[in-house]
Amino acid sequence: MEVGGDRLNFLDVTVIRDNELIEFDWYHKPTFSGRYLNFWSQHAVSQKIGTIAGLVDRVILLSNPKFHFDNLCFVIKVLLENDYPLSFIFENINNRLKNIIMASNTKRVVSDNSVDVVQPSWFTVPFVRGITEKFNRLNSEHMRVSFYSVNKLREFIRVHKDPLPRDKKSKVVYKISCKSCDASYVGQTCRQLKSRITEHKNHIRWNTSARSVITEHRLQEGHDFDWDSVAILDEEPHYRKRLISEMIFIRRQTHGLNLQMDIEGLPKAYLPIIDKL
Numbered sequence: 001m002e003v004g005g006d007r008l009n010f011l012d013v014t015v016i017r018d019n020e021l022i023e024f025d026w027y028h029k030p031t032f033s034g035r036y037l038n039f040w041s042q043h044a045v046s047q048k049i050g051t052i053a054g055l056v057d058r059v060i061l062l063s064n065p066k067f068h069f070d071n072l073c074f075v076i077k078v079l080l081e082n083d084y085p086l087s088f089i090f091e092n093i094n095n096r097l098k099n100i101i102m103a104s105n106t107k108r109v110v111s112d113n114s115v116d117v118v119q120p121s122w123f124t125v126p127f128v129r130g131i132t133e134k135f136n137r138l139n140s141e142h143m144r145v146s147f148y149s150v151n152k153l154r155e156f157i158r159v160h161k162d163p164l165p166r167d168k169k170s171k172v173v174y175k176i177s178c179k180s181c182d183a184s185y186v187g188q189t190c191r192q193l194k195s196r197i198t199e200h201k202n203h204i205r206w207n208t209s210a211r212s213v214i215t216e217h218r219l220q221e222g223h224d225f226d227w228d229s230v231a232i233l234d235e236e237p238h239y240r241k242r243l244i245s246e247m248i249f250i251r252r253q254t255h256g257l258n259l260q261m262d263i264e265g266l267p268k269a270y271l272p273i274i275d276k277l
Helices: 045-062 065-081 086-105 132-138 193-206 213-221 239-251 268-275
Strands: 002-004 007-010 013-018 021-026 121-126 143-148 172-177 183-189 231-235
Touching: 021 045, 021 065, 045 065, 045 086, 045 143, 065 086, 121 132, 132 143, 172 193, 172 239, 183 193, 183 213, 183 239, 193 213, 231 239, 239 268
Parallel strands: 121 143
Antiparallel strands: 002 007, 007 013, 013 021, 172 183, 172 231
């Protein structure tokens, strides 16, 4: 927060006291670089249009009408510095302004007999120029196609943190190997790995009637498992993706102890491909 005279700068807004009136203007910090998504970057056109729409929204929503002209000129200047064609800038600024005006003038009347609007499903694909644009033909009332960029800053700029010990990692796919043969078990857990491994050990120790495949192998074959060298095969925060990863690694085992039902969710069309990995 910056205070000075009749102005107060806070976040992206300058609060101005003009006699008995309070006005607002769009504020830029001294460290503002003017760098936005470059027009020639490997991103979908929709994302570049979204960049312009976001800047126009800031002009309209963060400043009083008396500042709109100067702020729109500033937006045009910044976009030109990021290699946006002038015609592209004006076209999308005009479209965004029209949408804002229409939205402010439209009154939505909801009647008792109105039908609930079904939200479309989103189909997300990585953006590759000249290829993924063809997916736009799939857009319909019930489905929308969106794109994401493969190259992201986090792939090049990383926050340096001390790596977690293996047994404290969570949301992983892991593999437990037998010390005496090539048998192995693949599982997944959202908790810390050490907690899940402790459960496996306790299950063998308790020798309950409901035995796991690991317990069965230990009791029937008399083999011990290599608990100190449990391998982490994959780290995946999304549950559904982690399940798919688990099924793939189960399929790739030489002598897997997992039950057949553990890979029932894996489409059979992918099995020949997985077997060749």
